[in-house]
Amino acid sequence: MDLYGALRPLIFRLDPEAAHNLAFWLGERACAWPRLSSPEHRATLRRQVLGLDFPTPLGLAAGLDKGATLLPLWQSLGFGHVEIGTVTPRPQPGNPRPRLFRFPEAGLILNRMGFNSEGAEVVAARLKRRPAGLLVGGNLGKNKETPEAQALNDYRAAYRLIAPEVDYIALNVSSPNTPGLRNLQAPEALKPLLAGMLALRQELGLEGQPLLLKLAPDLAPEDLDAIVEVAVASGISGLIATNTTLDRGVVAEPLRACVESKGAGGLSGEPLKAKARDVRRRILYALAGRLPLVACGGLGSPEDVQGALDDGAALAQIYSALIFKGPGLVDRIHRGIA
């Protein structure tokens, strides 16, 4: 059994957010991280996507390192890219606790963190000291108190600070934990949002920097088709699918009742796998190669990641499986897909 396997029962006895904070506390205090991954598998994994040179197609999904505090650790684990955030323009505490629940027997996480964020200024300052050789994406959102109609102002404010420090930007319009956020996925809301962001990108001289849009898995197939057309017509660079799901139907009884008893939030991990895959396949079909897609949602093995790449995704991201299977998963996936 590996070290994580040995520690797992202990870690999973802690309150989920306490475990997260402890891991980050320890991680930030380690001065240097040895290379924990095996680079020999990696020559064959390299790929050009979005005009960037990705050392591997596997990245860390948004939400784990919201403030870009542990970039050297993610690099040492072998991730090719890390999506930091979601970052909101102004600091905000997120939802009251408890807001994070793990169900290890199902490989499932329920969260309603609600964009706890130190704010774009603090995160941008930290990014100035980011390690070389790791691609970093900045995932942006709006503050909770900002009315939906003014969402563009928030995304623009965060973009001004974060974009100059990262390799790509992802607009998060798909978190279920900020009221009204997902309404921004509707074509009539999406068009001005994307146009406004692309105009700002040009104004800042960042035309060469990829701008992506992260989507929810809870969209009807026709809505996905419409969103794809808006995205392609807008001139953005790519899509990320998917964020967490609100659909409790992805969890089988008797666990479903237990999950429902914990209240609101988005589900991720193994139970999201099939739903996220179906949504991605629909998007890939509609895209017909016009934009690259980053696969996310329920990926937890080399087979899952290879499956997503075989379906046509350009890159893949993981979050929940890393929590349940431990840091050795990154290397296992690389070995499997090499």
Ligand SMILES: Cc1cc2nc3c(=O)[nH]c(=O)nc-3n(C[C@H](O)[C@H](O)[C@H](O)COP(=O)(O)O)c2cc1C
């Ligand atoms: C605790 C938690 C917090 C998250 N926070 C964010 C976030 O701030 N922004 C975002 O775009 N996605 C966030 N996500 C969603 C993940 O990036 C990912 O889309 C989702 O978990 C599906 O992938 P997975 O099944 O591999 O976990 C979060 C997920 C979890 C579990």
